[in-house]
Amino acid sequence: MSTAVIKLWGWRNTLGVYLREAGFQFLSVLRMPGFALPTLLFPTMFYVFFGLIFGKSGDNQMATYMLATYGTFGIMAPALFGFGVGVAMEREHGILALKRVSPMPPMAYLFAKTAIAMLFALVIVLLLFVLGALFGGVRLPRSEWLVLAITLIIGTLPFCALGLAVGLRVGGQASAAIINLIYLPMSFLSGLWVPLKFFPHWLQEVAAVLPAYNLAQIALDIIHQGGTGRFLTHLIYLLTFTAICLWIAQRGWRRIQDR
Amino acid sequence: MPQHNNSPAIIAALKGVSQRYGSVTAVDNLSLDIRRGEVLALLGPNGAGKTTCVNLLLGLAWPTSGRTELFGQSPREVSVRRRIGTMLQSAQLGGHARLHEVIALYSGYYPNPLPSTEVLRIAGLEGLENRPVVKLSGGQKQRLLFALAICGNPELLFLDEPSVGLDVESRRGFWASIRRLREQGRSIVLTTHYLEEADALADRIVVINRGRIVATGTPTEIKNTVAQRHIRCVTQLTAAQVQALTSVSSVKQNGQRLEIAATQPESVLRELFSLDPTLHDLEVSSAKLEEAFLTLTENKPEEKAT
Numbered sequence: 001m002s003t004a005v006i007k008l009w010g011w012r013n014t015l016g017v018y019l020r021e022a023g024f025q026f027l028s029v030l031r032m033p034g035f036a037l038p039t040l041l042f043p044t045m046f047y048v049f050f051g052l053i054f055g056k057s058g059d060n061q062m063a064t065y066m067l068a069t070y071g072t073f074g075i076m077a078p079a080l081f082g083f084g085v086g087v088a089m090e091r092e093h094g095i096l097a098l099k100r101v102s103p104m105p106p107m108a109y110l111f112a113k114t115a116i117a118m119l120f121a122l123v124i125v126l127l128l129f130v131l132g133a134l135f136g137g138v139r140l141p142r143s144e145w146l147v148l149a150i151t152l153i154i155g156t157l158p159f160c161a162l163g164l165a166v167g168l169r170v171g172g173q174a175s176a177a178i179i180n181l182i183y184l185p186m187s188f189l190s191g192l193w194v195p196l197k198f199f200p201h202w203l204q205e206v207a208a209v210l211p212a213y214n215l216a217q218i219a220l221d222i223i224h225q226g227g228t229g230r231f232l233t234h235l236i237y238l239l240t241f242t243a244i245c246l247w248i249a250q251r252g253w254r255r256i257q258d259r
Numbered sequence: 260m261p262q263h264n265n266s267p268a269i270i271a272a273l274k275g276v277s278q279r280y281g282s283v284t285a286v287d288n289l290s291l292d293i294r295r296g297e298v299l300a301l302l303g304p305n306g307a308g309k310t311t312c313v314n315l316l317l318g319l320a321w322p323t324s325g326r327t328e329l330f331g332q333s334p335r336e337v338s339v340r341r342r343i344g345t346m347l348q349s350a351q352l353g354g355h356a357r358l359h360e361v362i363a364l365y366s367g368y369y370p371n372p373l374p375s376t377e378v379l380r381i382a383g384l385e386g387l388e389n390r391p392v393v394k395l396s397g398g399q400k401q402r403l404l405f406a407l408a409i410c411g412n413p414e415l416l417f418l419d420e421p422s423v424g425l426d427v428e429s430r431r432g433f434w435a436s437i438r439r440l441r442e443q444g445r446s447i448v449l450t451t452h453y454l455e456e457a458d459a460l461a462d463r464i465v466v467i468n469r470g471r472i473v474a475t476g477t478p479t480e481i482k483n484t485v486a487q488r489h490i491r492c493v494t495q496l497t498a499a500q501v502q503a504l505t506s507v508s509s510v511k512q513n514g515q516r517l518e519i520a521a522t523q524p525e526s527v528l529r530e531l532f533s534l535d536p537t538l539h540d541l542e543v544s545s546a547k548l549e550e551a552f553l554t555l556t557e558n559k560p561e562e563k564a565t
Contacts, residue, residue: 017367024356024364031355031391094350098407101317101347101417103340104368258321
């Protein structure tokens with residue numbers, strides 16, 4: 001086949017390959033109840049219990065505050081599990097090798113997983129918003145709903161990077177346990193379940209190095225729920241954290257390639 | 260039979276390639292050419308280095324030393340990957356995607372894929388289009404891997420232990436598919452530890468053991484090197500005398516009888532009769548090919564000059 005035809009094909013189909021990959025992975029994930037159900041149910045369930053039922057003290061303060069923290073808790077899971085467990089399993093089952101010897105652009109694979117994490121984040125955020133507005137009396141300006149949603153959806157990226165770094169290094173069987181060991185303690189220590197002010201002081205210090213804490217502070221700031229107000233610090237931290245994870249992931253990828 | 264091309268073009272090569280994992284040498288300074296239009300079988304016992312050779316050719320592993328070429332380029336070039344198809348031994352398909360969706364996904368990676376109906380027909384998967392991959396039997400998953408290898412309409416096909424897990428009948432069907440693909444002008448590299456399979460499919464066999472090539476040739480040549488006959492008889496000749504005869508590879512005294520292994524039993528028998536007219540209780544049997552092949556791979560490394 002002539003190079004001109006390949007170029008034409010490449011130009012017309014690269015986008016197609018990306019979209020087909022994302023569509024295929026999305027369908028596979030949807031058909032796997034073990035992924036979709038807990039990632040959608042846990043944050044909404046926790047929000048209903050702690051934000052709406054226990055938090056009902058006459059005002060909507062708890063329901064509003066926890067929109068940011070359970071929002072952060074919610075969007076972490078599809079990113080961490082989709083990448084961490086997904087990549088580790090596909091690597092262990094030789095699917096990654098099968099894709100590596102195919103002409104699939106590696107970025108299409110990452111794009112698909114990122115798009116799925118963001119799509120799930122969108123659904124989780126919308127579920128929480130609807131619950132908060134209907135049953136928690138949460139009232140926010142339209143712009144704040146929008147900025148909070150966008151922040152949380154883009155906020156999946158550091159956790160996608162973290163998941164990828166883990167998924168390229170650990171075995172398929174161990175990956176779920178390791179991701180849970182990262183996900184749950186980090187959520188607790190970042191004050192996503194219980195506000196940090198109830199923590200001993202030294203434990204509050206620990207939170208500062210956790211990406212979930214930094215994202216939650218930005219989210220709390222957006223809806224004026226007592227964030228630190230240091231938006232730039234948190235942003236720089238999250239960008240640095242993402243870069244470090246991608247660097248570790250890239251080294252893991254190299255190691256797999258040069259095996 | 261080999262193609263009638265005067266100068267068969269070399270489309271893939273390992274050039275003095277070694278692959279070491281720590282202290283283990285999986286492939287040891289190995290050179291190998293793959294010619295356009297041929298079916299090349301890499302034959303050897305488990306752990307011989309066949310899969311490592313395939314992984315090196317595919318760029319899935321990077322050689323410790325030496326060079327790999329596919330179509331004159333690095334195997335990691337996308338333009339190269341568009342021209343090859345691969346069936347990996349290590350791949351375990353699963354998940355809830357339907358069979359036709361998986362084939363459509365992989366076909367979409369290639370500029371000029373085969374129509375899906377043809378892929379399904381060649382792989383023998385017709386009627387299973389809507390079955391979720393997770394519900395396929397082992398043999399069906401194996402055939403789906405084969406389908407993914409051919410869906411891109413490849414010039415060069417790599418099949419790593421393709422018939423493992425297939426029953427006898429599916430294996431015959433599978434062999435027929437491979438022959439048809441070869442007739443279409445595709446080149447095929449397959450690994451197997453069955454001499455029978457290599458014999459049935461290959462134009463050329465490369466026998467590999469402990470990371471080295473121990474024999475190369477047409478199936479007939481390989482069989483002649485490895486196919487031994489066993490001669491049992493009672494004779495007055497000593498084991499040492501018999502050992503000296505042409506083509507005798509081993510002699511064992513078993514009670515009154517001598518057990519002789521030889522590649523050319525006819526000439527051995529003629530000599531035996533002329534040397535010892537009293538020879539009696541004669542029995543000639545052919546060693547099973549598998550057995551003979553084991554002899555070859557077990558003996559060769561010891562006589563190598565390191």
